[in-house]
Amino acid sequence: xxxxxxxxxxxxxxxxxxxxxxxxxxxxxxxxxxxxxxxxxxxxxxxxxxxxxxxxxxxxxxxxxxxxxxxxxxxxxxxxxxxxxxxxxxxxxxxxxxxxxxxxxxxxxxxxxxxxxxxxxxxxxxxxxxxxxxxxxxxxxxxxxxxxxxxxx
DNA sequence: GCCAACGTTGGC
DNA sequence: GCCAACGTTGGC
Numbered sequence: 001x002x003x004x005x006x007x008x009x010x011x012x013x014x015x016x017x018x019x020x021x022x023x024x025x026x027x028x029x030x031x032x033x034x035x036x037x038x039x040x041x042x043x044x045x046x047x048x049x050x051x052x053x054x055x056x057x058x059x060x061x062x063x064x065x066x067x068x069x070x071x072x073x074x075x076x077x078x079x080x081x082x083x084x085x086x087x088x089x090x091x092x093x094x095x096x097x098x099x100x101x102x103x104x105x106x107x108x109x110x111x112x113x114x115x116x117x118x119x120x121x122x123x124x125x126x127x128x129x130x131x132x133x134x135x136x137x138x139x140x141x142x143x144x145x146x147x148x149x150x151x152x153x
Numbered sequence: 154g155c156c157a158a159c160g161t162t163g164g165c
Numbered sequence: 166g167c168c169a170a171c172g173t174t175g176g177c
Contacts, residue, residue, distance in 0.1 A: 130158045
């Protein structure tokens, strides 16, 4: 199984929104690298960090689990959606989603500044400059280390 | 709101 | 297939 980090702006979709729904569709990814992760590497049972971007505090706020593997993102065909893609072909969809289930919300956000300050996480995608993917793989070691940080004071 | 960095597009 | 221009992202 794999570990992932999924970014979302809480304005658009927050961990509290996911908690309310319990199972949510991770919609709106419009990047081919991310699409390929979803298509090729996301498996049921994979665990994901939920990362809040753009609004303070920026950082990892909880955990979710993949409960359904990749299928076509319905928003690409919906002209009313902000994710509508006029070039998307229903016979050969470009964009995919997975379903994720709420697992837990951390008592305290593991902030980006704390991630950056931890030398063990120096190679973690999210702390690296210019790394803008909304979905990134997380290594076993990084996963364990971030979890350890949630129990720090 | 700014800016750096990167992905995507389109002309050639 | 290259590459410049443009758009978008995300942290601050």
